[in-house]
Amino acid sequence: MRDPLTRKRYALIGAGHRASTFLHGLAVEHAGTAELVALADVNRTRMAAHNRRLSGLGADPVPEYPATDFLTMLDKESVDTVLVTTVDSTHDEYIVAALNAGRNVVTEKPMTTDPARCQRILDAVAATGGEVTVAFNYRYQPVFERLREIIAAGEIGEIGSVHFEWLLDTRHGADYFRRWHRDKANSGGLLVHKATHHFDLINWWLDSEPAEVYAQGRLFFYGPENAKLHGHDPAPFTLSLDEDPWLRELYQEARHEDGYRRDQDVFAPGVSIEDDLAVLARYHSGATLTYHLTAYSPWEGVRVMVNGSHGRLELEVVEADPGGQPHGSLWLRKFWQPPQQLPMSAEEGHSTADRRLCAALFGPAAEDPTGKRADHLAGARSLLTGFAANRSLVTGAPVRTTDLGVRL
Secondary structure, eight states, X not given: OOOTTSOEEEEEEOOSTTHHHHHHIIIIITTTTEEEEEEEESOHHHHHHHXXXXXXXXXXXXXXXXXXXXXXXXXXXXXXXXXXXXXXXGHHHHHHHHHHTTOEEEEESSSOSSHHHHHHHHHHHHHHOOOEEEEOGGGGSHHHHHHHHHHHTTTTOSEEEEEEEEEEETTHHHHTTTSGGGSHHHHOOHHHHTHHHHHHHHHHHHTOOEEEEEEEEEOOSSSTTHHHHHTOOSGGGOOOGGGOHHHHHHTGGGHHHHOOOSXXXXXXXXXXXXXXXXXXXXXXXXXXXXXXXXXXXXXXXXXXXXXXXXXXXXXXXXXXXXXXXXXXEEEEEETTSOOEEEOOOSOOSHHHHHHHHHHHHHSOOOOXXXXXXXXXXXXXXXXXXXXXXXXXXXXXXXEEGGGSOOOO
């Protein structure tokens, strides 16, 4: 039996861009408590790029394995925990294989892409007793944790409804239409790949899960017909890999192995996901949600309104705005009282959330009073809204989450 003081041994499967966050956390901030021991991927050039970056950080390069040798890697490198950062539709393959091999798993969100794959993961956890953690970094963004604290403290009473609007700008939003995400078979669409973040936050804040979901959506802005329809010049939407040395190394120089293009035309054929989505949901708690995701906004950020029996919370965060600085505001409005503008952390944003997430995953054990660490059940519950919404897009009718075939 390994000494409990020995560093935990991690291997990563899926050596794309998102892997960089976890590899940096393992190699630099948390090298004293965690150890990266191997990489696996379908593309050796990408693994080599990550190993060069690790060397540049002062860390030792690690063995590289083809994805087909995943199980061999687990045994040969005595892996304790697997980090899964592959294409979303393959998450279940590696999660279940790792669990069956007696390993724990940390998976990037979404945990998977459809109800059958989700149930496969839940069954494997039940059969093996293994642990799956879903890397919901938004739970680690200070302002979202602050909302959780305020709601849990009863500051606005029982929650009656939530309005949640997420705006992706024409830089970030367009990126989903350049990559493998543009094919719903790979990503589940933005209601699964992106919105699982948002639906998880709402479940977490409400301490509840969706009971019934209705959705409308369409491909309004991107895709082959819309550039002509709206008169857009494709040039501003073009991504030049030559302008980013890391993306060039990771993707352009690796293209010869698998043909994957990181810089696809957002107006080219092959887009099967929506870019404008509206959702109406009812939760088991009785609360309702109105949700909108726009993937072609002039600015990027979020607006959240939470209505309770004793008042209302209002949050606005502008993460990116041409010509402006990121900013935000959080207001607590109680009945018959002057509104209070609550302080927000000076360190909001993706990078802060990632650092806090990596500390929770790889650092020493610490108290978690708000329950930020998300297990397989939280991962599944976050997916119920997106799964039901995707089905509603097809049927045109509300969908009960109990009809999805996911047994929690």
